[in-house]
Amino acid sequence: MSLALEWAAAHATVATDPKTTARSASALHEAVGATITGDGIGAARAMELFDEVLLPATRSSEDPMNLAYIPAAPTRAAVAFDTVVSAANVFGGIWENGAGAIFAENQVLRWLSDLLGWPEDSAGVFVSGGTTGNLSALATARDHALRTRGRRPEGGWALACASTAHSSISSAARLLDMDVVTVAVDDRGHLTGPALEQALEADPRICAVVASGGTTNAGIVDDLGPVVEAAHRHGAWVHVDGAYGGAALAAPSARGRFDGIEQADSFIVDPHKWLFAPYDCCALIYRDARPAAAAHSQHAAYLDSIDRGESNPADLAAHLSRRTRGLPLWYSLATHGTDAYAQAVERCLDSARTVARAIQESEHLELLLEPELSVVVFRRPGWTPAAYRRWSQRLAAEGTILCVPTAFQGEVALRLAFVNPSTDPQAVIEVLRSTMLEADGA
Incomplete structure (x- = not known):
């Protein structure tokens, strides 16, 4: 019990990254083996497997550069x-x-x-x-x-x-x-x-x-x-x-x-x-x-x-x-306090508007609609569906950003969901500027 509580206390403040780290069931089985046994494997071994193998095979939802789907960014107070x-x-x-x-x-x-x-x-x-x-x-x-x-x-x-x-x-x-x-x-x-x-x-x-x-x-x-x-x-x-x-x-x-x-x-x-x-x-x-x-x-x-x-x-x-x-x-x-919550939601809205303006002003990107809330939908003219996938998967594997292709009005597009007030819009803008210049999606 103490091992689990100590891990939880330490994890409440641990840094995260947005890498895509999912592994196949066969690979996880090879690394973990059988854990549900007649005699048990013991708390120390179970905690070791969770910390070193199982958790690293998941995606961090709360990282500031996880902008895929609608991730979660809980406060440390809520996590605790x-x-x-x-x-x-x-x-x-x-x-x-x-x-x-x-x-x-x-x-x-x-x-x-x-x-x-x-x-x-x-x-x-x-x-x-x-x-x-x-x-x-x-x-x-x-x-x-x-x-x-x-x-x-x-x-x-x-x-x-x-x-x-x-x-x-x-x-x-x-x-x-x-x-x-x-x-x-x-x-x-x-x-x-x-x-x-x-x-x-x-x-x-x-x-x-x-x-x-x-x-x-x-x-x-x-x-x-x-x-x-x-x-x-x-x-x-x-x-x-x-x-x-x-x-x-x-x-x-x-x-x-x-x-x-x-x-x-x-x-x-x-x-x-x-x-x-x-x-x-x-x-x-x-x-x-x-x-x-x-x-x-x-x-x-x-x-x-x-x-x-x-x-x-x-x-x-x-x-x-x-x-x-x-x-x-x-x-x-x-x-x-509720005022802090209002301010945090406003920061997310402002980040979305800031990134949307940068996309609109960019020569190589196209904003598909003005954001009403905190989702930004855009496209890279000249890219094929395969180019979008290559870009998304490469940056996810590197841990640079999580941004996945979607469909909007019948076309392949990209979307950024800003729900973490810690996300730096300038960092997002720089990623889009430096990784999407090539028309073939590199």
């Missing part, structure tokens, strides 16, 4: 307190078992609800990730539609979303036996009220609309106000997927992009993406939590004595057992 959460071993499903810890989580959820402009009786829960959060919210929407409309429509339920919605939305729809009605985006990449209105008029099966509060691929925020108005005119639930971009609600310079979210019905944000919490952590919040409780509360002989007058996280999502995964964020917020 994650160890406390594990050691405390709190069952966070019901108030009776986890009252103090749940109370602290709820203070964080209240802060987020205030950013949304939602009423005092809004409520939520921390779940494992955006996929689970989206699934639980849409299950609530479907159940609420059945209760309010009285019956399942012929042909089954449907949800509407933009073609740019996260892949977890279609996954949730499959699990919930809902059809997906894809609504075309405008020339700026947004889901709009008029386009949604047409879809709702054409298909009365639509009981839920998913809007993006910052798409993962390009950081685009849908036109939330008109979308919410159109959906509510047709009695459809509005869920805002802010898994990545919802953190920008904390930044005054970006808050206006979310106008209209005040009237949405449910919302998620992943603090392990851009609110500086460790994996895994998603905040799922309902403007009115009663439909969620109706959809998700579990009842059994051993559960019927639960005090339903208090906040029971198990009632608000598709789970029962849960760790209090919101506590590392609570500790970090309590330690640093």
